[in-house]
Amino acid sequence: xxxxxxxxxxxxxxxxxxxxxxxRILGPESYGVITQAAIYTAFMTLLLDQGIASSLISLPRLTxxxxxxxxxxxxxxxxxxxxxxxxxxxxxxxxxxTPELRAVLCVLxxxxxxxxxxxxxxxxxxxxxxxxxxAVGDGGGALVGALVAIVGALSGMDYWSLVLQxxxxxxxxLLVLAxxxxxxxxxxxxxxxxxxxxxxxRVFFSNLLSFSVQNxxxxxxxxxLGADSLAQYGLSxxxxxxxxxxxxxxxxxxxxxxxxxxxxxxxxxxPAVSRSVRGIAxxxxxxxxxxxxxxxxxxxxxxxxxxxxxxxxLTILAIGGARQSVTTVNTSILMGMGLSSWLLRFSIVxxxxxxxxxxxxxxxxxxxxxxxxxxxxxxxTPVVAWLSKRATGFDYGRQIGCxxxxxxxxxxxxxxxxxxxxxxxxxxxxxxxxxxxxxxxYVAVLAVVHRKFMKLCRSDISAMRP
Numbered sequence: 154x155x156x157x158x159x160x161x162x163x164x165x166x167x168x169x170x171x172x173x174x175x176x177r178i179l180g181p182e183s184y185g186v187i188t189q190a191a192i193y194t195a196f197m198t199l200l201l202d203q204g205i206a207s208s209l210i211s212l213p214r215l216t217x218x219x220x221x222x223x224x225x226x227x228x229x230x231x232x233x234x235x236x237x238x239x240x241x242x243x244x245x246x247x248x249x250x251t252p253e254l255r256a257v258l259c260v261l262x263x264x265x266x267x268x269x270x271x272x273x274x275x276x277x278x279x280x281x282x283x284x285x286x287x288a289v290g291d292g293g294g295a296l297v298g299a300l301v302a303i304v305g306a307l308s309g310m311d312y313w314s315l316v317l318q319x320x321x322x323x324x325x326x327l328l329v330l331a332x333x334x335x336x337x338x339x340x341x342x343x344x345x346x347x348x349x350x351x352x353x354x355r356v357f358f359s360n361l362l363s364f365s366v367q368n369x370x371x372x373x374x375x376x377x378l379g380a381d382s383l384a385q386y387g388l389s390x391x392x393x394x395x396x397x398x399x400x401x402x403x404x405x406x407x408x409x410x411x412x413x414x415x416x417x418x419x420x421x422x423x424p425a426v427s428r429s430v431r432g433i434a435x436x437x438x439x440x441x442x443x444x445x446x447x448x449x450x451x452x453x454x455x456x457x458x459x460x461x462x463x464x465x466x467l468t469i470l471a472i473g474g475a476r477q478s479v480t481t482v483n484t485s486i487l488m489g490m491g492l493s494s495w496l497l498r499f500s501i502v503x504x505x506x507x508x509x510x511x512x513x514x515x516x517x518x519x520x521x522x523x524x525x526x527x528x529x530x531x532x533x534t535p536v537v538a539w540l541s542k543r544a545t546g547f548d549y550g551r552q553i554g555c556x557x558x559x560x561x562x563x564x565x566x567x568x569x570x571x572x573x574x575x576x577x578x579x580x581x582x583x584x585x586x587x588x589x590x591x592x593x594x595y596v597a598v599l600a601v602v603h604r605k606f607m608k609l610c611r612s613d614i615s616a617m618r619p
Contacts, residue, residue, distance in 0.1 A: 156284040156285040156287075156288045157284040157287070157288065157407055159288045159292070160284065160287050160288025160289070160290075160291045160292050161288075161291070163288070163291075163292040163295070163296075164291045164292050164294075164295040167292070167295040167296050167299050168295055168299070168391075169391070170299075171299035171302060171303060171318075172388065172391060173455055173456060174303065175302060175303065175306055175314070175315065176384075176388055176456055176460065177455070177456055177457055178306045178307070179306060179311065179312065179314075179315075180459055181381045181384035181385060181459055181460065182381055182384070183311050183312040184312070184315075184384040184387075184388065185251075185375075185379070185381055185382075185383045185384035185387070186251055186253050186254060186257060186312045187257070187312055187315040187316065188371065188375070188383050188384055188387035188388075189249045189251055189254055189371075189375045189383060190254055190257045190258055190261055190316075191387075192368050192371050192372055192375065193238070193245055193258060193261075194238075194258075194261045194262070194264075194265075194319075195368065196368070197234045197237075197238060197262070197265055198265070198268055200230070200234055215276075215277075215280060217337045218337075218340065218342060220273055220276075220277065220336055220337050221336075221337040221338060221339055221340035221342070222340050222341070222342050222344075223272070223273050223276075224270075224272075224273045224336060224337070224338075224339045224340075225339040225340055225341050227269040227270075227272050227273065228266065228269050228270070228339060230269070231265045231266045231268070231269035232266065234262070234265050235262045235263050235265045235266060237262075238258055238259070238261070238262025238263075238265070239258075239259050239262055239263075241258075242254070242255045242256075242258035242259050242262070243255055245258060246258070248376060249375050249376055250376070250379070253312065257312070257313075257316055260316055260320070261316065261319065261320075264319065264320050264323055267320070267323040267324060267327050268323060270327045270331065271323070271326055271327050271330055271331075273334075273336050274327075274330040274331050274333070274334035274336050275287065275330055275334075277334040277336060278330065278333060278334050279410060280410065282407075282410065283333065283334075284407070286329065286330065286333030286334070287330065287333075289329055289333075290325070290326045290328075290329030290330045290333070291326060293325055293326075293329060294321075294322040294323070294324075294325035294326035294329070295322055297321055297322065297325050298317075298318040298319065298321045298322030298325070299318060301314075301317055301318060301321045302314045302315055302317055302318030302321075305317050305318075369508050369511055369512075370386070370511045370515075370522045370526060371383060371386070371387060371390075373511065373512070373515050373522070374386050374515070374519060374522060377515065378518065378519065382462070382518070382519050385460065385462040385463040385466065385519060386463070386466055386519040386522065386523070388456075388460070388463055389463045389466040389467040389470055389523070390466075390470060404429040404432055404433055404482065405429070405481050405482055405484070405485040408425065408426070408429050408482060408485040408486070408489065409484075409485040409488055409489050410489070411425050411489070412425065412426075412485060412486055412488075412489025412490060412545075413488075413489040413490075413491075415489075416489060416490055416491060421545075421546070422486075422489070422490075422545050423545055423546050423547050423551070426482065426486060426541065426545055426547045427547065427551055427555060428613045429482050430479055430482060430547075430552065430555040430556065431555040431606070431609060431610060431613065432610070432613055432614075433478050433479050433481075433482070434475075434478075434479055434555055434556045434558075434559040434560075435559055435610050437474070437475055437478035437479070438475045438556075438559035438560060438562075438563045439559065439562065439563050439566055439591075439592065439595045441471045441472070441474040441475040441478070441563075442471075442475070442563040442564075442566055442567050442591075443566070443567075443570070443588055443591060443592075444467065444471040444474070445467075445468050445469075445471035445472050445567075446468075446567045446570050446571065446591075447570060447584060447587070447588065448464050448465075448467040448468045448471065449464050449468070449579075450574065450579040450584050451584065452464045452467065454579075454581060454584070462519070465520045465523070466519050466520055466523045469520065469523040469524050469527055470523050470526070470527065472527055473526065473527035473530045473531065475563075476530055476531060476534060477530060479556060480530075480533075480534060480537045482541070483499075483537045483540060483541060484496060486540075486541055486544055486545060486547075487499075487540065487544060490544050490545065492544055495540065495544070499536065499537075499540060502533075502536065503533050503536075506529045506532060506533060507526060507529040507530070507533075509529075510525035510526060510528060510529035511525050511526055511529075512525075513525055514526070538552055554606070558599055558602075558603035558606040558607075559599075561598060561602065561603070562594075562595040562596075562598040562599045562603070563595060565594050565595065565598050566591035566592065566594050566595040566598075567591065568594075569587075569590050569591045569593075569594040570587045570588065570590065570591040573586060573587040573590045573591075574587045
């Protein structure tokens, strides 16, 4: 958990800081080109995985022959998808009304081969619970890519600096993970993967539905409202997902193999799930509360006046960000318990609700999309709670006990921030003092009012020490 936290947190900090700096240099229009390209390449990456990685992680035993076959399957598919991307770059650029997108997609399409090479080494490292090597690769890739992008942007490369960032990051990650995992040479004995297809297909379609929900807003905004609006929305969404990835994935990456092992050994996984939800809530709730309440002060200060349209979007999305960070454990729980069919059915329901909300919200611009997506997420939360209870016995009382105290403390932190900014103003110093004051109140409320919760959290953190 400690190494996983170091890798994800360092990676996301680098990405956020570099994104803010590059957004300020390049502006919304250039940033929007890469945001549009990211939608397509994310879809290609999803097709590239096909759910095989999750299937291999969940297996009781993984042979070298199966790993070699998986490498070949990924590389063959990557070559096919790269070819498809090159030929479809023109139509996709016309769909988004962005001619510059064509050349960008061609380069990123070929880069799918790099992403394919990473999949099996990462699986091998996850199965060995070797998150140290992954931390080095992910953090190092993010840092080198960000430095190259900043140099490129200052040199006048415009949006190509962001393309260079993606490619360089993927190269570094591939090199580090391949050296650490020492995967076998590719093999065409694809029949050895035959027993994994059922699980893989269900996970793939679940991921496909999840991808559709996560990107239908970007697709509709990019086509109907243009690259500038997509950049405003996309940057806000990146800020939203950063705490989710920094905090939520620190836990969920480890929780999946832990739940799978617990199921295989016949051990209750409720303690592990409780610790996971409690830890995510402890850190993500105050962060997202701070983002929401301070967006109107921080966006003009950090990004400049060109990005003011992102303020209400960021405020709304951050409200749902805390909920999303906690509910991310649902996927790890269901896959770890071998309930991929449950995950698929839930994904269908979630996709229906969220896509409907996004389409309705689009009528009111990017703010309406953000509001629709947030409301839909809260409507689905009771279903997620029920699934967790049915799958593991994680009852409602424990669930409320894990998230209630952070909600209470975050509410008082927001009140504190607003009160201090009224006195000191929204200067850089005033914002900093207000945020620190809110953090102090958050910790104080938990320490005084929720002592049992804090005692459990201290115990959880102590257990994370290497």
